[in-house]
Amino acid sequence: MSEPATKTMNMIEAINSALDIMLAKDNDVVIMGEDVGYFGGVFRATAGLQAKHGKTRVFDTPISECGIIGVGVGMAAYGLRPVPEIQFADYIYPGLDQLVSEAARMRYRSANDFICPMTVRSPFGGGIFGGQTHSQSPESLFTHVCGIKTVIPATPYDAKGLLIAAIEDNDPVVFFEPKRIYNGPFTGYYDRPVEPWSKHEGSMVPQGYYRIDLGKAAVVRAGEAVTVLTYGTMVHVVKAVVAEHGIDAEIIDLRTLLPLDIGTIEASVKKTGRCMVVHEATRTSGFGAELAAQVQERCFYHLEAPIERVTGFDTPYPHSLEWAYFPGPVRLARAFDKIMKD
């Protein structure tokens, strides 16, 4: 069998391709959300899918996130495999009860009588001047809930393979898409021109079906001096800072936050003896706190410095002061200085 042809895709195109393939492959897959039908989504992730697969497979919904997710739970109970889109992660809260109390617990509470193979896609994160209602990173709300898997890709290649795996998963998955890097990887230097995905190896995407198993991290840069645990947009920011400062960091893109690939993390930290956790979300009770706890439980006697956390601040995402909030190159450089000196 010949390898399927690859094509350069940005992250939106890769997501669109994953959805297209799954709609064609599995008649149970249904896509719904605000503006996802005829128009193809405000970020174009579902462009052309309604025309190709029909209105009952890809359709617009009322502006009701509780309704979208609740209807998805009901469709999953019927036997479908719904893939609802929540237009911005910041809008997901009206649907939280349906996710936390219903989707996440359906298999457990009914002892496998009913399941919820639903993948909720949602653009998240800032750096696009979205203000405090279009920039949030609420991933730790979901990793804290038992029964939900939380997935965050950092490249077009991963986005497609992970999304296909998420849709095929028989448990509910929250799939957060870092919208700052939909069109190109972001170095954190907001005043420099955006680099297109085409210059990044992660944009070479097979056109056909493939999957990247959930629960597996990727070592995106091997190194000896310090382990950096991160995901989403921050993978690219960390890579840029490490390159700029010549730090021999091992950068781990978690890809799936839950279930966490603890083996890859543990092996790396034991090798480097230093660990930094990086996310854009607010600091307190963020996913970095969980990572730091896991690392100190398993690697305490290998650590040569305290675990360093580099995150957004504990404020709402400010509009005009976005770049003072964002954990960019300056905050990262200071953290690297500190962890390497300790």
Add this chain to the structure above:
Amino acid sequence: MVQSTKDNLAPLHLHIPEPKFRPGDIADFSDIIVPAVDTHPRPDEHVLPADIHPLAYGLVRVLGDDHVASGSWNPGLDLATLQVMLRRMLLLRAFDDRMFRAQRQGKTSFYMKSFGEEATSVATTMALHFDDMCFPSYRQQGILITRDYPLVDMMNQIYSNRGDRLKGRQLPIMYSAKDYGFFSISGNLTTQYPQAAGWAMASASRGDTRISAVWCGDGSTAEGDFHNALTFAAVYNAPVIFQVVNNQWAISSFSGFAGSERTTFAARAIGYGIAGLRVDGNDALAVYAAMQWAANRARTNGGPTLIEYFTYRGEGHSTSDDPSAYRAAEEYALWPLGDPVTRLKDHLITIGAWSEAQHDALVLELSEHVKAIQKEAEQNGILGHGLHHPFETMFEDVFEEMPWHLKEQCTQMLKEQEDKFGPDWEAR
């Protein structure tokens, strides 16, 4: 705090609803309008919702004060069906009595009776097809009883014992029975409303012939899920039947806190442009007829219906509740719509198909039947007496495959049992 005190304007006033009667009062329900049978005749199932607004404010009735069934809503059920309906309502009542007592005897943590509301789960289910999907709230055990779900399995669930199909994970009465078209019950109220709409949308999108039916109480119509579900069902013309069991009380809060001082619950349908029916919930034949009407409408692509059953919660909210602390003592005895079981019994006697002696004999038979099944269920254990599912099942079914962190925690929990019960704890 800054307040405006313009001398020429009267101060504003906040209305806090208050039920008409409290403990110590004698309830007087003379203001409840009970219209005559057929005040609003049965329309064609494909009527436009806008043409039946009076039905959302009236009260569909079939059984008159003379216990005779009449009018255009009379479903014309044969005697055998009527007797089955009565038997199921009585079985439900016997089951409730026995399980309430079991909780009082310390055999389980919790129970909820459906006393006074039996028609809204039994007669409704009889008007559905067996493979239609029911999305119950917590007081619709009559659905399972009507579909002949094994009583022993219901009891095993209530006891959370080793025979519990739900592995002891759910609060008593929160059953799940997919094979019987009974959706997993949630304690978070009205979450099942959008789910039922979604199930119906899925069925319609597949060209299936099955419809869904969903129940909630008067109080939880205030949840956003209720309104989201009605919006979705209206938008997609989904084959779903929304039912509000208006039993007047949400724990201690009377229906006024869900808006009943302003309008009926059935009238919520009007704003969504869907069919709305308000029904005498203690008239099993009217309940059956309304459900049959709505089911016919849904099954022929006529869209959703919202039905309000006007009824009364005859007992406490649950075993954890004491209604004498907040409502007048004799309300149920004085309720103008009577008791659903008594009314169906009186109807059967009036038409010569039943007698008091037969009735008493049936009540006794069902009571003995439930007692015998209770003994069988208790062979599997009662709550807190060791005969539960194995400890490690606690970690199963969180996910399809158990991830490493749950495996670690499971090992920890098993070691805790060893510390607690000694090294041979598993054998005991």
